[in-house]
Amino acid sequence: MTRNKRTRITLPILLCLALIAAMSSGISRAHADDVPVVEITAKRFAFSPDKITLKKGQTVKLRLHSEDVTHGFFLRPLKLDEEIPAGHTAEVVVTPQTAGTFTTICDHFCGANHGNMNMTIVVE
Amino acid sequence: MKHPSRRSFLKIAGTSLGVGVLYSAYPTALAKGETGDMFASLGRANGERVAPFSFVQLSDAHVGFNGPPNPLGTKAFERAVDMINALPQRPDLVLFTGDLTHDTEDRDVHSQRMKQFQEISKKINAPVIRHVPGEHDAGLDGGALYREFFGESHYSFDHRGVHFVALDNVSRAKPEVGTEQLAWLKKDLARFPKTAPIVVFTHRPLFDLRPDWEWFTSDGDDVMNVLGSYDNVTVLYGHIHRDDVHETGNVHHYAARSLIFAFPDPTGATGPRKPVPFDKDHPFKNLGIRNVSFNGTPKPGSAPLSIEDVELTAREFRGINGVHQFLKEPNV
Numbered sequence: 043m044t045r046n047k048r049t050r051i052t053l054p055i056l057l058c059l060a061l062i063a064a065m066s067s068g069i070s071r072a073h074a075d076d077v078p079v080v081e082i083t084a085k086r087f088a089f090s091p092d093k094i095t096l097k098k099g100q101t102v103k104l105r106l107h108s109e110d111v112t113h114g115f116f117l118r119p120l121k122l123d124e125e126i127p128a129g130h131t132a133e134v135v136v137t138p139q140t141a142g143t144f145t146t147i148c149d150h151f152c153g154a155n156h157g158n159m160n161m162t163i164v165v166e
Numbered sequence: 167m168k169h170p171s172r173r174s175f176l177k178i179a180g181t182s183l184g185v186g187v188l189y190s191a192y193p194t195a196l197a198k199g200e201t202g203d204m205f206a207s208l209g210r211a212n213g214e215r216v217a218p219f220s221f222v223q224l225s226d227a228h229v230g231f232n233g234p235p236n237p238l239g240t241k242a243f244e245r246a247v248d249m250i251n252a253l254p255q256r257p258d259l260v261l262f263t264g265d266l267t268h269d270t271e272d273r274d275v276h277s278q279r280m281k282q283f284q285e286i287s288k289k290i291n292a293p294v295i296r297h298v299p300g301e302h303d304a305g306l307d308g309g310a311l312y313r314e315f316f317g318e319s320h321y322s323f324d325h326r327g328v329h330f331v332a333l334d335n336v337s338r339a340k341p342e343v344g345t346e347q348l349a350w351l352k353k354d355l356a357r358f359p360k361t362a363p364i365v366v367f368t369h370r371p372l373f374d375l376r377p378d379w380e381w382f383t384s385d386g387d388d389v390m391n392v393l394g395s396y397d398n399v400t401v402l403y404g405h406i407h408r409d410d411v412h413e414t415g416n417v418h419h420y421a422a423r424s425l426i427f428a429f430p431d432p433t434g435a436t437g438p439r440k441p442v443p444f445d446k447d448h449p450f451k452n453l454g455i456r457n458v459s460f461n462g463t464p465k466p467g468s469a470p471l472s473i474e475d476v477e478l479t480a481r482e483f484r485g486i487n488g489v490h491q492f493l494k495e496p497n498v
Contacts, residue, residue, distance in 0.1 A: 114340060116384070118377060123384070145378035151305030151339045154269055157380055158438040 077135065078102045082161070084113040084126050086153055089146070089161035096165050101137040114150030117163065125150060138165040219326050221259035222250055222292070223367070225404030226424035228302065229286070230279035231268040235427035235441035238449055243286055243425045245450065251291045259325060260292045263404035263422060264300025264336065264369030266316075271306060280315045296323075300369040300405060301336040309337035320347050322354050329358060333368040335383045341370050342384045352392055360397055367402045371421065373414055376432040379439045381406050393417050406432075407441070408452070428452030 080102055083090045096102055106115055108126040115124040115132075119140060126132045148159035227243040236242070250257065266287075267279040280303075287295060297316045304312045309319050319334035331354065335343050343351075355364070366372075372386040383389065393399045399417045407424035408431070428442040428451075445451045 112339070116340075116377075118374075118384075147378060147380055149340050149380060149384070151269075151301045151336070153271075153306070154302075156301075156305075160378065160438075 080104050083107050083109055084148065085109040086111065087155040087159040093162040096138050096163060098138055098141045098165050101135060103133055103135050105131060105133050107131045111152050112150050113148045113152055115146060116149035117144055117146040119144055122146065141165045219258040220255055221261060222257045223261045223263060223402050223422050224425060225263040225422040226265040226300065226407055226426060227283060228265055228268040228426040229283045230270065231426050235444050237444060240286060242450055246425055247286060247289050257292050258294065260290055260295045261367045261402065262297040263367050263402055264298050265302045265404060266297060267303050269302040269306055273311065276311055284315065296332060298332045298334055298367055298369055299336050304337040305339050328363045328365055331364065331366045333366055335368055335370045340384065341380055341382060343389055348388055355392065360395065362396060364396055364399045365402065366393065366399065369403060370405045371403055371419060372401055373412060373419065375406065375410065379432060390414055390417060
């Protein structure tokens with residue numbers, strides 16, 4: 043197999059793997075400012091994904107989308123306090139400065155099981 | 167250092183109330199000197215004579231709740247009403263600290279639940295019953311339906327020399343009081359001297375008890391900055407379905423048990439918040455008694471109250487388990 047052939051075969055595979063990795067982690071790159079974007083969906087009574095990992099000192103944009111009612115996104119240690127309007131998307135840029143494992147909660151009452159609507163943010 | 171007499175304005179004594187909390191408030195009306203002057207001033211401000219009285223706090227009835235943690239619905243709430251009515255001394259006040267009803271998006275159903283709450287609570291033999299909403303009452307509609315049934319969600323009143331403040335930290339859907347209510351609170355308290363006895367009743371804790379379980383008020387520090395400048399403040403709250411005692415500066419915080427089910431001790435707990443499972447042999451377990459008593463001669467810097475928590479089934483119904491508990495007459 044020639045070098046060109048190997049490149050033609052491996053490059054798409056690598057791209058696919060990178061795409062899959064990005065999709066599974068929920069992290070992609072924003073075009074304009076090249077800040078990694080983390081997609082998070084809120085729907086009664088869970089966030090998806092329910093766990094993300096960020097790097098200490100690295101700026102990311104959290105793109106928060108509600109699929110139903112208004113939700114909140116609150117985490118005091120990371121200074122996160124966002125409203126996600128019903129059926130809409132909110133964005134917030136964060137640069138975690140403290141390593142650890144944190145629980146982010148929906149702090150906008152959204153129904154009977156609201157009290158357990160949360161997700162984990164790990165900062166490494 | 168504060169003078170002890172400033173901290174002893176209230177004698178809060180517990181009694182064996184089956185579900186909930188009974189407070190006996192004995193302002194030191196006979197005190198002389200600075201404290202006596204303070205009560206005289208309050209008497210003039212309030213137009214009321216300062217005198218001993220008792221009141222009851224009940225919380226988190228969740229009328230309409232139907233689920234495994236408590237399949238008995240309003241039984242504990244009804245039991246509490248019976249026990250209040252069996253008290254040897256009729257309480258002057260009953261304070262409900264939120265979650266009177268369980269939430270539903272069906273307005274008609276929620277109205278029915280509020281009516282049912284009122285039907286049960288109106289059987290309480292007390293001249294004054296006051297409420298604040300919980301998030302299950304007011305979180306979905308900004309408190310609109312709650313106000314139709316119970317009136318304003320934040321207000322204040324005076325009773326026998328004690329200033330009571332109802333704070334709403336649920337109607338904005340988020341765990342917060344908000345700038346408007348905070349401004350109202352400052353204005354409301356401005357007329358009182360630093361030594362005034364103040365009881366705040368609200369739903370959520372005003373401090374960070376367990377934020378990841380939403381056991382906090384996001385602008386609670388702002389509220390504490392207002393309350394902290396007064397020497398004799400007691401905060402009564404619900405929401406956490408268990409007893410808890412906390413102190414922030416001069417302010418003492420007390421959580422009441424629920425009338426529907428209990429939550430576990432949050433200390434060291436990980437994972438989702440789950441109610442304590444229902445025990446059919448001890449249906450009122452964890453919906454217990456809290457004895458609150460005055461420390462006698464409090465020392466500067468010490469709490470003016472002491473708390474004894476007693477499980478209902480351990481004392482009131484010793485040796486009587488299961489459904490037999492419902493058959494026993496209240497013995498307070």
